[in-house]
Amino acid sequence: MYRDNSKLLQAALVVLVFFIVTGGWEFYVWVSETPAFVLPAPSVVGKQLFSLLGNAMFWDNFWVTMYEVLMGYVLGILIAVVLGVLISQIRLLDLSLMPYIVAFQTIPSVALAPIFLQWFGYGLASKIVMAALIAFFPMLVNVIAGLQASGRDEVQMLKAFGASRLQILLKVRVPNSLPYVFAGLGLGVVFALVGAIVAEFVGAQKGLGKMILQFNEQFNIAGMFAILIVLAAIGMTMHSIVGMAKRRVVFWAGDH
Amino acid sequence: MDSISQPLIRINNLCKTYPTRSGDTVALDKVNLDIGDGEFIALVGPSGCGKTTLLKILAGLEGGFSGEARLGNVAITKPSLEVGVVFQEPTLLPWRTILENIMLPVELVRMDTKTYTKRALELMEMIGLKGFENKYPRELSGGMRQRAGICRALVRDPKVLLMDEPFGALDAMTREFLNAELQRIWMRAGKTVVFVTHSIPEAVFLADRVVVMSPRPGRISEIVPIGLPRERKLGDLAHAGDELARIRGHFADSSMID
Ligand SMILES: Nc1ncnc2c1ncn2[C@@H]1O[C@H](COP(=O)(O)OP(=O)(O)OP(=O)(O)O)[C@@H](O)[C@H]1O
């Protein structure tokens, strides 16, 4: 009961904050007569958003970015899982690769976007690689941490009943890694989106990032805000899909 | 026990040293013990006297010792199908139902699922877990989880049951109840049990012989046979005053009094 109440309260508060912020914003723009190419009123952004949603060109760009994000995400995640399992199971790989991974992690990967543009061109490939790379690192780190998260007791219990190394991996280490894996998956979707947009900024023919740049050149700030809202919606939708999958798969873990 | 003439477990001059940064720890020093088939042995002794170490060696989980531990005709070097282990923590896997947890040892060595599911269900009924087959560990009380741990140790029908302070984390009432239960299971199933505990009354209540150990280095200081007839009741401990006193005498100057 208490939980339900607090959820309802939260929903009400979120809506309230939305109206206060957009109302205040609208009011400010109206009173100060700020021109739309500096700060558009929320109502203008809303109109712009609706006209975009009815525009075939927008959907064309939307699906290009979605394709880059999803392909990059899947690619980055898959490589991270394979590498993570290998590193956690093969000591030689752990010893030799971990220092490099730690070092590479400190590089802001988005800085590689111009290089990827050189290597992979203005098409989709450079965006997919960028999205994959940034989704890759948090996933890799989480896979490795997750596979090492099993308690000594659980492992010893399995050994006592005669489990092989592979059985210990599959029956204890993998299930125990799942909360970490989903943390990596959740970060990964957001990061892949960032990667694709940044790569589009650096040079692209199509995509939502490209649209932001075009609106910027046209001083269409409302259009840029509208795209931002679309990006936020994409990020939140994918993130909550991961969250829903997590609650189904890792049903035994708590809420956090 | 007269079966001692042909022991099931033979521990011969067993020594185990753990190297640590601040020098070596002698966990076991020349331990000798023969355990008869069907015998119930309780191991008592203060913290750090090597009870867990001894049990782990018997479970085939610990190597690097000198001397020998034999189960039947084979030296113990790895976990055996003939041995079931109950740990201090039940260590049930939270993503498995109780029945799936109990069946884990069967699954690991690919024994026949059908036959052993039947056995698992019988064990669960015997130990009072009927109806909890499809529950998850978090839905059970501590005592019930530990019972599930016992079922898991018994499911492959091993000859030997090794138990390391299995009831140590439970409240006194649950503990007494499970002790009585364990005695019944042991009497019915005819297992050989090695049972580690910090509780002297628990040891006396359960065991045919209580093995008293002392620390630094870990040694057996006395083996006390308990003559109480079966099936024992809690009140019977009043008739074991001598044994209780004798065992307690070993710990007069240590903190282990229960
Ligand atoms: N893995 C290990 N590495 C180093 N020393 C260890 C290890 N395991 C046990 N020891 C040491 O060996 C000695 C015996 O430990 P053991 O766990 O067998 O004692 P115990 O009788 O089971 O104690 P308790 O009653 O507290 O469970 C202790 O001094 C302990 O510190």
Ligand SMILES: [Mg+2]
């Ligand atoms: Mg111990």
